[in-house]
Amino acid sequence: MKIRYGKQRSRKDTSEERPLYKDPAAPIEDRVKNLLSRMTLEEKAEQLCQDTIGKDPNPDNHGVPRDFNPRVGSVYQFMGGAKLRNRYQRAAVERTRLGIPILWAIDVIHGWRTMFPVSLAQASSFDPSLAERAQRVAARECKADGGIDWLLGPMVEVAHDPRWGRNVEGYGEDPYTSGRFAAAAVRGIQRDGRCAACAKHFVGYSACEAGRDYSYTDLSARTLRELHLPPFAAAAKAGALTMMSSFNEYDGRPVSASRALLTDELRGRMGFKGFVVSDSGALSRMGNLGYARDPVEQTARAIHAGNDMCMGDGLYRHVPASVAAGKLSMEDVDLAVARILRVKFAIGLFEHPYVPERATKATCRLPGDIALAHRFARETMVLLKNDPPRGKRSSRVTRHASRGAAHRAAPVLPLDPRKIRRLALIGPAADEVHPHLGQWRAAAEDLSKGVNGETFLDAARRFFPKAEIRVARGTAFWDYAPNPGDAAARAAAVEAAKGADVVLLCFGDLPWMAGEKKSRRDICLPAGQGELIEALAALGSPLVGLCCAGRPLAFPELLRHFDALLWCWQSGCRAPTAAMEILTGKVNPSGKLPITFPRCVGQIPIRYNGHPKITRECPDYQDYPAENGPWFPFGFGLSYTTFRYGKVRVAGSAPGRSRPGFEATVTVKNTGARAGKETVIWYLSDPEARYTQPVRRVIAFEKISLKPGEEKTVRLRIDPMRDLAYDLPDGSRILEPGDFILSASLRSEGRFTL
Numbered sequence: 001m002k003i004r005y006g007k008q009r010s011r012k013d014t015s016e017e018r019p020l021y022k023d024p025a026a027p028i029e030d031r032v033k034n035l036l037s038r039m040t041l042e043e044k045a046e047q048l049c050q051d052t053i054g055k056d057p058n059p060d061n062h063g064v065p066r067d068f069n070p071r072v073g074s075v076y077q078f079m080g081g082a083k084l085r086n087r088y089q090r091a092a093v094e095r096t097r098l099g100i101p102i103l104w105a106i107d108v109i110h111g112w113r114t115m116f117p118v119s120l121a122q123a124s125s126f127d128p129s130l131a132e133r134a135q136r137v138a139a140r141e142c143k144a145d146g147g148i149d150w151l152l153g154p155m156v157e158v159a160h161d162p163r164w165g166r167n168v169e170g171y172g173e174d175p176y177t178s179g180r181f182a183a184a185a186v187r188g189i190q191r192d193g194r195c196a197a198c199a200k201h202f203v204g205y206s207a208c209e210a211g212r213d214y215s216y217t218d219l220s221a222r223t224l225r226e227l228h229l230p231p232f233a234a235a236a237k238a239g240a241l242t243m244m245s246s247f248n249e250y251d252g253r254p255v256s257a258s259r260a261l262l263t264d265e266l267r268g269r270m271g272f273k274g275f276v277v278s279d280s281g282a283l284s285r286m287g288n289l290g291y292a293r294d295p296v297e298q299t300a301r302a303i304h305a306g307n308d309m310c311m312g313d314g315l316y317r318h319v320p321a322s323v324a325a326g327k328l329s330m331e332d333v334d335l336a337v338a339r340i341l342r343v344k345f346a347i348g349l350f351e352h353p354y355v356p357e358r359a360t361k362a363t364c365r366l367p368g369d370i371a372l373a374h375r376f377a378r379e380t381m382v383l384l385k386n387d388p389p390r391g392k393r394s395s396r397v398t399r400h401a402s403r404g405a406a407h408r409a410a411p412v413l414p415l416d417p418r419k420i421r422r423l424a425l426i427g428p429a430a431d432e433v434h435p436h437l438g439q440w441r442a443a444a445e446d447l448s449k450g451v452n453g454e455t456f457l458d459a460a461r462r463f464f465p466k467a468e469i470r471v472a473r474g475t476a477f478w479d480y481a482p483n484p485g486d487a488a489a490r491a492a493a494v495e496a497a498k499g500a501d502v503v504l505l506c507f508g509d510l511p512w513m514a515g516e517k518k519s520r521r522d523i524c525l526p527a528g529q530g531e532l533i534e535a536l537a538a539l540g541s542p543l544v545g546l547c548c549a550g551r552p553l554a555f556p557e558l559l560r561h562f563d564a565l566l567w568c569w570q571s572g573c574r575a576p577t578a579a580m581e582i583l584t585g586k587v588n589p590s591g592k593l594p595i596t597f598p599r600c601v602g603q604i605p606i607r608y609n610g611h612p613k614i615t616r617e618c619p620d621y622q623d624y625p626a627e628n629g630p631w632f633p634f635g636f637g638l639s640y641t642t643f644r645y646g647k648v649r650v651a652g653s654a655p656g657r658s659r660p661g662f663e664a665t666v667t668v669k670n671t672g673a674r675a676g677k678e679t680v681i682w683y684l685s686d687p688e689a690r691y692t693q694p695v696r697r698v699i700a701f702e703k704i705s706l707k708p709g710e711e712k713t714v715r716l717r718i719d720p721m722r723d724l725a726y727d728l729p730d731g732s733r734i735l736e737p738g739d740f741i742l743s744a745s746l747r748s749e750g751r752f753t754l
């Protein structure tokens with residue numbers, strides 16, 4: 001939804017009884033001006049503040065409950081429900097002089113009551129349309145059920161450091177992919193015109209040193225433009241009504257007080273029209289960075305920079321003092337207040353300040369919502385390994401003397417439930433709801449099975465009805481130090497797994513092992529899980545891993561023990577069913593990694609779109625010279641079928657001419673026996689430029705479905721200014737003639753000259 005700026009005819013304020021700003025038919029700009037003209041400086045200062053008022057479900061922000069002030073602009077982390085919200089809202093609308101409704105906010109990242117896959121998992125689907133639909137559901141649910149108007153998401157930052165816990169909240173390492181999902185999420189949240197999205201955290205916070213949350217970020221202008229800004233530009237273009245400024249600094253200034261970023265870049269270059277809220281406490285904590293310490297000064301600098309609302313610290317209550325001290329102009333204050341009012345008008349808050357009470361049943365977890373969560377989960381899981389079962393592996397390729405043809409032993413997946421008499425379900429995630437639901441639970445605290453959660457065991461019982469299923473935890477999720485109690489648990493698990501036709505190992509992380517303040521110095525598996533894997537592998541039954549995690553983990557030395565490994569992420573309330581559908585072949589896996597998996601922390605940061613090395617003669621590391629690449633690259637993901645790519649053909653480009661557009665095509669054929677989905681990822685390389693370019697970068701992707709034997713032609717419309725040009729450090733865009741290489745999923749490439 002975009003705000004319409006003053007396109008309608010202006011009206012005059014004729015009646016004191018019904019002032020113009022209360023007239024829904026008047027243009028938004030007139031209403032804003034009219035209301036602004038009636039406000040005192042103190043009332044303006046209140047509009048610029050966002051408080052908490054009680055129960056705060058986010059332990060990571062320091063919002064202090066304060067006496068409720070009905071003139072406040074917004075309340076966040078409100079979990080009191082529609083009824084209580086209406087009561088507070090009534091105080092604002094009916095018992096204050098101007099009756100300005102409060103904007104109610106909370107972090108809704110991957111669902112409100114219906115839990116969808118976490119954002120990083122969503123990106124593995126390479127299907128932004130699913131994210132758009134899921135966010136629309138989330139907005140509908142949180143508005144009706146919780147009285148939430150403002151979803152503090154999507155988190156759109158690119159991230160290449162899996163030590164940083166907040167990878168889980170974003171869409172991976174690629175700026176283009178993150179931008180596509182950012183735009184989809186914004187559209188979904190704002191589609192029905194009643195809620196505002198908040199793209200966050202603008203900008204560069206994810207580049208914190210060594211993955212330490214809230215720590216220093218050292219970014220060049222080049223890296224900022226190449227990696228960090230594009231998803232925000234996409235969110236702005238999609239009409240995001242708000243953005244959140246980040247905790248970090250950029251080039252010697254806290255971002256929250258950087259006019260260059262919040263005004264020149266965000267509003268000037270990106271054309272963002274909404275308002276900016278600071279992250280929780282970011283402004284009053286500027287002093288911790290060694291910047292302004294005096295609250296009056298902090299207020300002046302942040303508002304002048306373009307930071308309109310302060311979250312959680314009440315800092316902008318210093319606005320009158322700041323104005324009186326001559327540090328802050330009334331123009332800057334009015335600009336900020338106007339931007340906030342504009343959003344309130346745009347989402348109809350003045351006309352509909354209250355929400356229906358007791359709407360939950362009629363509006364939440366509708367069958368279609370659960371079906372969507374289910375469908376989404378199917379698309380997010382990534383098959384990382386699928387080999388023939390051990391024992392048959394040595395003879396993996398045998399020749400049939402009679403036919404002379406090469407015969408490859410079948411991979412362990414998909415499983416045929418009819419052939420499985422005994423199934424072992426081992427691991428800490430075997431019978432747990434939590435690993436699937438992600439960290440931002442919002443209102444899905446009701447975890448009763450079948451409502452918003454199920455376990456692998458629940459699903460396995462349905463998919464293997466005839467099998468004897470034995471279950472054992474085997475180890476804890478989170479024991480990095482060797483745990484003496486583990487030996488007994490492991491022995492019990494080995495006992496349960498003995499003689500099984502297949503062992504499903506359900507392992508990984510709990511949701512609260514990723515997220516804000518959840519940085520890790522290592523991303524290996526806890527000792528107990530590693531020992532369990534080794535012990536189970538020694539039994540000789542096929543071992544299939546189901547890993548639940550909110551970040552890439554690195555355990556390459558253990559991979560050989562698995563016959564198959566499915567990366568389940570934290571894929572929401574129907575994840576276990578989706579996993580079983582994949583294991584049994586009802587669904588052919590199609591997820592691809594949106595983030596590079598390193599082999600070990602020493603390789604971090606590692607990403608597909610790095611810059612070329614000056615020489616390739618020297619391996620990256622001398623201790624493992626043969627293993628310089630990632631464990632699993634960006635875009636990796638196996639299928640039960642195979643796809644053949646034809647040649648990439650580029651038509652219509654011509655040397656020396658920057659044509660308005662031309663087309664590239666590639667044919668993709670399903671050469672296997674099963675229907676499947678393939679994501680064609682288009683990468684561009686620009687081998688010579690005035691400013692060095694990444695080895696490659698994604699410029700488009702498309703997910704297609706192919707029946708066995710079917711072939712499709714995938715077309716890419718290339719817009720030179722959009723796809724081939726790049727940003728100079730000052731933000732201007734340059735299109736340089738020369739040679740380009742276009743690759744389809746790194747399977748086939750074509751060259752062209754502009």
Ligand code: BGC
Nearest residue numbers: 058060061107152279280516
């Ligand atoms: C987080 C934000 C979040 C805010 C409110 C902060 O600590 O960084 O992402 O929106 O809290 O919960």
